[in-house]
Amino acid sequence: xxxxxxxxxxxxxxxxxxxxxxxxxxxxxxxxxxxxxxxxxxxxxxxxxxxxxxxxxxxxxxxxxxxxxxxxxxxxxxxxxxxxxxxxxxxxxxxxxxxxxxxxxxxxxxxxxxxxxxxxxxxxxxxxxxxxxxxxxxxxxxxxxxxxxxxxxxxxxxxxxxxxxxxxxxxxxxxxxxxxx
Numbered sequence: 001x002x003x004x005x006x007x008x009x010x011x012x013x014x015x016x017x018x019x020x021x022x023x024x025x026x027x028x029x030x031x032x033x034x035x036x037x038x039x040x041x042x043x044x045x046x047x048x049x050x051x052x053x054x055x056x057x058x059x060x061x062x063x064x065x066x067x068x069x070x071x072x073x074x075x076x077x078x079x080x081x082x083x084x085x086x087x088x089x090x091x092x093x094x095x096x097x098x099x100x101x102x103x104x105x106x107x108x109x110x111x112x113x114x115x116x117x118x119x120x121x122x123x124x125x126x127x128x129x130x131x132x133x134x135x136x137x138x139x140x141x142x143x144x145x146x147x148x149x150x151x152x153x154x155x156x157x158x159x160x161x162x163x164x165x166x167x168x169x170x171x172x173x174x175x176x177x178x179x180x181x
Contacts, residue, residue: 008047014062019091021069022055023081033080035067038181040165043068043077056080063088066155066169066181068126079128083155085171085181094171096127096154104172106158107144112168112180113158115142120161123147125154126169155181 010016023033033056034045046067049056056069064087069080085092106123108114115121115138124130133156136145150156150172157169170180 008060010062011060014064015088016060016062017086017091019058019061019067019084019086020055021058021067021081021084022093023051023069025078025080026051026054030071030073032072033069034072034077035061036070036077037065037067038169041159041163041167043070045070045072045077061086064181066094083126083169085155085179087179092153092171094126094153094155096125096151098127098151100152101149102152102172102174103146103148104150104156105144105146105176106178109178115145116160116162117142121145122159122161123150124157124159125151126157127151127154130157 031051033049033051035047035058036043037046047058049058066083066085068083070077071080082093082095085094117138117140119138120135122135123133125133134147155169155171157167159167168180170178172178
């Protein structure tokens with residue numbers, strides 16, 4: 001993003017939309033806000049926008065991804081708001097509801113999630129940082145893991161003990177459908 005000859009060609013390859021993120025915190029030293037994506041268990045800046053009071057617009061962002069608005073200060077990224085999932089048909093602000101929780105069922109899904117026997121799986125949700133929700137252990141007969149007291153409308157992350165840092169965040173709809181981001 002520091003290269004002056006950089007041309008964004010995202011819309012040439014993917015469906016895009018402008019993504020509006022409301023900012024829950026302000027930062028006086030800069031009006032630049034970065035759209036960060038989650039890769040290798042870390043948030044990485046992918047694009048930027050200019051802060052306009054309590055929001056920012058990120059232009060031509062690909063659909064099917066989640067973006068976290070963040071400020072950059074002294075070599076560190078600082079969360080500026082809640083993650084925004086740009087789906088193919090809608091946009092979701094993933095602000096966790098820690099009062100109205102629910103039980104979720106995480107079933108195996110080929111190419112995305114297969115439980116291994118005697119391996120531990122830790123579940124987290126995002127609220128300005130990854131917060132621990134619980135841990136389960138797989139066995140040969142486990143095809144589904146059930147977690148209780150999970151905040152609704154949260155960005156979730158399930159990390160196995162054998163992680164290669166390729167886990168993808170997801171959310172669970174009120175109907176129990178898992179959406180990968």
